[in-house]
Amino acid sequence: xxxxxxxxxxxxxxxxxxxxxxxxxxxxxxxxxxxxxxxxxxxxxxxxxxxxxxxxxxxxxxxxxxxxxxxxxxxxxxxxxxxxxxxxxxxxxxxxxxxxxxxxxxxxxxxxxxxxxxxxxxxxxxxxxxxxxxxxxxxxxxxxxxxxxxxxxxxxxxxxxxxxxxxxxxxxxxxxxxxxxxxxxxxxxxxxxxxxxxxxxxxxxxxxxxxxxxxxxxxxxxxxxxxxxxxxxxx
Numbered sequence: 001x002x003x004x005x006x007x008x009x010x011x012x013x014x015x016x017x018x019x020x021x022x023x024x025x026x027x028x029x030x031x032x033x034x035x036x037x038x039x040x041x042x043x044x045x046x047x048x049x050x051x052x053x054x055x056x057x058x059x060x061x062x063x064x065x066x067x068x069x070x071x072x073x074x075x076x077x078x079x080x081x082x083x084x085x086x087x088x089x090x091x092x093x094x095x096x097x098x099x100x101x102x103x104x105x106x107x108x109x110x111x112x113x114x115x116x117x118x119x120x121x122x123x124x125x126x127x128x129x130x131x132x133x134x135x136x137x138x139x140x141x142x143x144x145x146x147x148x149x150x151x152x153x154x155x156x157x158x159x160x161x162x163x164x165x166x167x168x169x170x171x172x173x174x175x176x177x178x179x180x181x182x183x184x185x186x187x188x189x190x191x192x193x194x195x196x197x198x199x200x201x202x203x204x205x206x207x208x209x210x211x212x213x214x215x216x217x218x219x220x221x222x223x224x225x226x227x228x229x230x231x232x233x234x235x
Contacts, residue, residue: 001028001029001030002029002030002070002072002095002231002234003029003030003032003068003069003070003071003072003095004024004029004030004031004032004071004072004074004230004234005032005033005034005059005062005063005068005071005072005073005074006020006021006031006032006033006074006076006219006230007033007034007036007059007073007074007075007076007079007082007083008033008035008036008040008076008079009075009076009077009078009079009102010039010077010078010136010138010161010165010166011039011136011138011139011158011159011160011161012039012040012076012157012158013035013036013039013040013041013042013157013159014033014034014035014040014041015035015040015041015157016076016154016157016217016219016220017031017033017219018033019219019220019223020219020223020226020227020230021033023223023224023227024227024230024231027227027231029231030068032062032066032068034058034059034062036054036055036058036079036082037050037054037055037058038050038054038161038162039159039160039161040157040159043159043160046135046159046160046162047162048134048162048163048164049164050162050164050165051162051164051165051167051168052081052082052085052110052111052164052165052168052169052170053085053168053171054165055079055082055165056082056085056086056089058082059073059082059083059086060086060089060090063086063090063093064090068093069093069095070093070095071093071094071095071096072095072096072098072230072233072234073086073087073094073096073097073098074097074098074099074100074230074233075098075099075100075102076100076101076102076217076218076219077100077101077102077103077216078102078103078111078161078165078166079102080099080102080103080104080105080198081103081105081110081111081165081170083097083099083102084104084105084170084172084176085170085171085172087175087176087179088171088172088173088174088175088176089173089175090175091175091176091178091179092178094179095181095234096179096181096182096183096233096234097176097179097181097182097183098182098183098184098185098229098230098233099182099183099184099185099198099202100185100187100218100219100226101185101186101187101193101195101212101216101218102184102195102198103194103195103198104184104198104201104202105170106170106172107170107171107172108169108170108171109169109170110166110167110168110169110170111165111166111167112166112167113169114194114197115194116194119194120166123136123163123166124163127163131160131163133163134162134163134164135160135161135162135163136160136161136162136163136166137160138155138158138159138160138161140155141154141155141158141217144190144215144216144217145189145190145214145215145216146215146216146217146220146221147214147215147220147221150217150220150221154217154220181208181233182202182205182207182208183207183208183209183210183229183232183233184198184199184202184203184207184208184209184210185209185210185211185212185218185226185229186199186209186210186211186212187211187212187214187215187216187217187218187221188211188212188213188214189212189213189214189215189221190214190215190216193216199211208233210229212225212226212229
């Protein structure tokens with residue numbers, strides 16, 4: 001049995017993991033799918049002060065108070081930044097680290113530092129125009145090539161994201177370097193995607209790498225296949 005902590009990406013919440021959560025639990029694993037502060041069912045906590053460090057603390061505190069060890073920690077998309085920071089703080093409790101179509105910023109980089117300028121500037125402009133300068137509206141599910149059956153549901157479920165989560169620099173202190181079991185899963189069934197650059201970086205580092213032939217929200221498009229990959233990562 002493994003302890004899985006699965007962290008959603010921007011604009012999402014715990015809800016996006018429900019299919020994978022059920023599959024892993026049916027196989028006897030403990031599964032935690034925290035919703036990060038300010039989104040999903042925690043949208044009532046949204047404020048301009050919510051940033052990347054807030055979300056890192058969400059994950060670190062969950063693992064601490066649930067008294068988890070040998071954790072398989074997975075971050076999707078934006079949560080690549082979150083799980084990097086969390087794993088860096090509590091490396092001794094992490095058994096495996098999984099990046100699912102996720103950002104891989106270096107120490108001192110923000111998510112926006114890794115995006116093409118037009119994408120970064122577009123999000124800042126949207127926040128300025130519709131979100132009082134700090135709320136970023138969700139990217140439509142169609143852009144992420146979410147399967148047609150789920151698109152309307154995903155668009156209803158997604159909530160705005162605080163801009164500071166994309167702009168705060170990632171503070172790494174060296175702990176993450178102790179973790180050797182790392183996997184990068186690339187969702188290869190959609191374009192244009194900002195994630196192939198991180199997949200290539202993962203391969204260059206000698207990490208385990210796999211491709212999933214689906215849209216960005218792999219947990220919705222291919223829950224069975226993704227669950228198998230997560231269990232492989234735990235081995």
